[in-house]
Amino acid sequence: MKRFITIMLTLQICLASFTVHAESINYYVIAKQAMPFQIISNNNQHTGMVSDIVSSVFAENYTVNYHTYPFNRMISELESGGEKNWVTYGSPNWGGVQAANLSDIPIYTVSHSILTHAKSDLVFRDFKDVNDKVFILLNGFDYPSLQPFIDSGEINELRVKDYAAAFRILDRMPQDAIFVEMTSRIKYNLKLLSKDLKDYKLQDFSAIIPGYPIYLALDPNMDSDIQKFINQQLLLLSNSGTLTKIINRYI
Incomplete structure (x- = not known):
């Protein structure tokens, strides 16, 4: 009798495990604008900080389906429910669907910088140093810390579709424009576009946009x-140092 009970319990555990692992994970990727968090190569291979972490989490027994959209379309898809058991990345600072259900531990801490042309004489200390500048911001993204200044008209914003456009404007308006973005994204995209950081100046912007953690955002x-x-x-990836190793590949 004991042997029978043991066998049945083992079968139940195996069946439960199979049921969980039979599920597919639907991973949502932002097209073009999320590097180095999410990178899509020309042959449609997915890499980047978040994508590599997702691959490591589901390395065995799970099928990961990739769904790639422009940012606004991705948010619309997720707000309408998305595919079952979806995963992307998010932060409490962003609100909305990217903050509704987050992983227990963060995967990275974000910092923001302002990028100016090397010809600019700007030295940033506080908001009064930049309130007469044109703020270059990526189209589709929200900047909660800047929104009150935008709403009051204190910031003159110029939205661009990608990093190449942002760098072109800095080249054309070296004294008048600043690009506000995540430090890791600026550095990665300068390198990707064969831009020399010596031609620009990177300054910490945490006085206006303090650093904050990002997490895996879950259905x-x-x-x-x-x-x-x-x-x-x-937790295993964090304790083993694997999370740090993944992040260090891209910064």
Whole structure:
């Protein structure tokens, strides 16, 4: 009898494990604008800080389906429910669907900088040093710390579709324009576009946009066993130093 019970319990555990691992994970990727967090190569290979972490979390027994959209379209898809058991990245600072259900531990701490042309004589200390500048911002993204200044008209914003456009404007308006963006994204895209950092100046912008953590953002209706698995895997990756190694590939 004991042997029978043991066998049945083992079968139940195996079946439960199979049920969880049979699920597909739907990973949402921002097209073109999210490097180095999410990078898509010409042959449609997915790399980048977040993508490599997601691959490591689901390295075994799970199928990861990739869904790539422009930022605004991705948000619309997720707000309407998205595919079952979806994953992307987010932060409490962003609000909305990218903050509704986050992993237990953060995966990276974001800092922001302002990039100016090397010819600029700007030295940033506080807002009065930049309130007469044109703020170059990426189209589609929200900047909660800047929004009150934008709403009041204290900031003259110029939205661009990508980093190449931002760098071109700095080249054309060296004394009048500043590009506000995540430090890691600026550095990565300068390198990607064969730009020399010596031709620009990078200054810390944490006085206006303080650093904050980002997490894996999860489907609010995600299967509880899968969510538990994700958090367990992230903790293992953090404790083993793997998270740090992944981040260091790109910064």
